Amino acid sequence: MSSTTPVVELENLKVRLGRREILHGITCRLGVSGTGKAVGLLGPNGAGKSTLILTLLGFLRPSAGRARILGFDCARSMGDARSRIGYMPENDAFIGDMTAVAFVRQMAELSGLPPEAALEKAHQVLFHVGLGEARYRELRTYSLGMKQMAKLAQAIVHGPELVVLDEPTNGLDPAARRRMLKLITEMKSEQGMNVLVCSHLLRDIEQVCDEAVIMKEGAIVHHCDLEEERRSNRSFVELEVTGDDGNLRAALPEIGAEGVSEGFGRWRIVLPPGVEVDAIWGLVGRQKLLVRKLTHRRDTLEEIFLKAMGHLAHTPGEASLEVGQL
């Protein structure tokens, strides 16, 4: 496998369930294997996210096109790929009358770990996800949050290169959700695992993912590099001042920024890369203006998502850029 092998590669992928075509010829390349990055799969219910994941795992066969995961063809050579993948399904999936440690050990052995190593890793991973004290309890006695953690434990016990998480924060309380997101972040940053997260919770994706794909009606409608977005010049300031702001527009180029007045002391200012919000404070101070409100923000994933879904014509960042170019 070369160092630039995409985690997921789709070529005109079409999937039919019965007579209905669910995925309509998707083509894209997501992530790079071995980089420890997370790709988020977003979309409303029925967008085809789970179908895509099931196809990538080899559970559904494409009706046309090709899907590759870690360079392996999903329809032909999944046997090789599956040792390198961990999967956490969306729904409850466990063996009720087994203890957590026996369950995770069995899953590790099925992934190819020798029995002793599997036992050791099962203990380690259960402590890691916070189930250390409950590891000898039968899984059917677990709460929903504990079952989610047990599912995560079985997905990572064998140290996979890629972990596929389907709605990992489903049904979790805020504390458990935070813990789950922290674990996912650690999987990337400390273990170097690639992660594919399928969720309809934008904040979760925004928090843990480096790349996001938005799906709608079986097609990809937006593909963005969140890391790039975070670094890019799409950062802008919403400013509200009192005083005579007639010279503010002319003064903005002093700090390399552009902006427009929206009337009544309200301004929308685009900050170029490298310019911090402090520069706005300084400029406004020099103009003897009183700041009533200053919001420094980027386009949120929610705004990007709403635009991709057709509910917004422009994200606020795009609107600022267009305004700045006037």
Next chain:
Amino acid sequence: MAVYKRGYRRYTGPLTGRWTRFLVLPRYAWRRIYQQRLVLLLTMVAFVWPILCAGFIYLTNHVELLQGLDREFREFIQVDGRFFSIFMYVQAGFAVFLAALAGPGLIAPDLANNALPLYFSRPLTRWSYALARLLVLVGMLSVVTWIPGLILFWLQVGLAGGEWFQANWTLGAGMVAGFLVWLLILSLVAMASSAYVKWRVVAAAVSLAFFFILSGVAEMIDNVLRVRWGHIIDPAWAVNQVWRALLGVTPVEGPGAVASAWALAAMVLLLVVVIERKLRPVEVVS
């Protein structure tokens, strides 16, 4: 260092052979099955008849102990095909009940708990999963069927000598083959009922009912249509006919061993199709 202090690190060591990994499932399943007291008890009870048979073999090979007995009776108690067929009927009965007890716990919980996607997202195919589940039952039932049967056979060889072996080796081979056919049918029936019925008790009842209902239907066909071929759909009757052919015992009236073997093969095929349709990681509703 204690496990909880070590922290989690990705496993990077050697992996086990890909083609033997499915054997993990039977190992765990046997451990769970023998934790059921009823299974353990029935398994122990199933050893009573082989022990009695061992005593019988000992007696028939010690003429001095039979001196006082009638000559006709002494000729009657021989270790031959008839002896092994009687041994097989009794043990086959125990096997039916053991399969009904242990079988439903194999696939039904995996389906009820949606565990199949977890298995199939690993290097385990549907066929290797099915084979692993089949091995659980065949392995467990072997303990009370052909293994004690083979021990009895070698006990007889040990007591009667090489000449008896040369003349009767087909009995040993026939018994093992006959039992394996029966275990295959029993296991597939138990797996199929386990795959379709989520409740263990009901699945056990279904797997027992399969044999009784087919036997009843076969009897009905024979009586209503005044024929003898109706029994071919009764797996117990068909396997009995095959056993008789393998052990050289006079067949019962009705379709022959070859026709019975074909009927059993068709049944196996049907059961495999039934199981194959159910063992899917995701169910697609057209």
